[in-house]
Amino acid sequence: SGRSADGTGAPRPLYMDVQATTPLDPRVLDSMLPYLTACYGNPHSRTHAYGWESEAAMEKARRQVADLIGADSREIIFTSGATESNNMAIKGVARFYKSRKKHIITTQTEHKCVLDSCRSLETEGFRVTYLPVKKNGLVDLKELEAAFQPDTSLVSVMTVNNEIGVKQPIHDIGEICRARKVFFHTDAAQAIGKIPMDVNDMKIDLMSISGHKIYGPKGVGAIYVRRRPRVRLEPLQSGGGQERGLRSGTVPTPLAVGLGAACEVAQQEMEYDHKRISQLAERLVTKIMSEVPDVVMNGDREHRYPGCINLSFAYVEGESLLMALKDVALSSGSACTSASLEPSYVLRAIGTDEDLAHSSIRFGIGRFTTEEEVDYTVQKCIQHVKRLREMSPLWEMVQDGIDLKSIKWTQH
């Protein structure tokens, strides 16, 4: 609907990249508008109605976030997004307990902000274990258990992976960590509002939340910090002591309100969305795989969130397929890694051959994705994969019965 604002005037592509970001749910926008217009008070202003009304809205939003994950309001801290929340959880906890605890466990498939926070801690003298994952993308629980050391302070494992959609065994990991009295943090940016999450059921001690992955605004997120047993963390940001001293800075009321509304809407829509998205995902995968040979789904078939589908199309390079599918907005691997020339580190961690890693596309199905959009995407995908294979020297060699692994390729 409408034309692109990029100067070309071309019609807007279909949006199939919900793991990168989501549009605002109209109900979320409605809830934010008063706080972007007449109700512009600072929520920390204690002396007048502008402040009081802003504070009330912020606290309501806090409750909405807490309700979605089975937490108490007092355990929700607003941040600028999941990146900040991840930084706070990892660096904050590590540094607070550093006199007695110097070891952290995480996985090789975490989001860059988790991995980079860990690397940063290594330069401060902490030790980090980056657990490998199995070919299906899931953590091996035995390897996790073996990785604990007497001075482990934190385990960080994301709930749903943003590139391949696999869902980690969070219940089991929570049990393992609680039994050893080690804090368990999960980056739930791609999970909350899409699958049921309960911090007590799952024995989660810290959780990162992102607004713009759940039809909320960009620029806001939250971190859940357990009160019983108490998790302490060293703040990253110093200032006036807002958010229980853990995150100074004026809470952006319109954004917080948007995050709260997004959480409440997600809670209402979760079951319906999940069912509809599962059906659409099944439709997409079945149609593509029945028409096109040599397609691999990356990540476990069962333990996944259905709305994130990562497929490798052998003998076709991913970027060329994205170019061919110009009227569909998709991505090849994570946006964060696209600036480098390396294929996705997540695909490398699950053991994908490098040529297949270059051939991967991520399809995102969301709350507003229609069946027509899925069918159009499928049709174009099939058409252009076939066309690109006709242009592929690799496909030609395979058709001629040549084993590609036997070729001595040139280096450059």
Next chain:
Amino acid sequence: GAVGNALSRQVVDHYENPRNVGSLDRNAKNVGTGLVGAPACGDVMKLQVEVDENGKIVDARFKTFGCGSAIASSSLATEWVKGKTVDEALQIKNTDIAKELCLPPVKLHCSMLAEDAIKAALADYKLKQDPNKKEAEKKA
């Protein structure tokens, strides 16, 4: 022109209106075949030339596994070699290909691979014309 990561119109054109995609008979004496790159790198180009008895390239074909810029670079290479002599074709520079396609810095290696592909195809053709030279080189 290219805005940020957007592909240039020329690059997209080479995919949407392909020219010279396909294969020549690699066993023919006057056909040279070059295969460069590696699947693990995400870039493989096969470029073939057909040369007449006067040393002029009369036909060229390509197949590429790679991004849009790689496809466009190899496609443009086949367009440019046609009508040139073998020695003239060896003068084609990757910088000219990159300029014609408005390739951003991050895609310059695609034009370099296309230049490699031209040279590999012509080297293969030359080798086929002079098998004695091949024997001499083997002994050396």
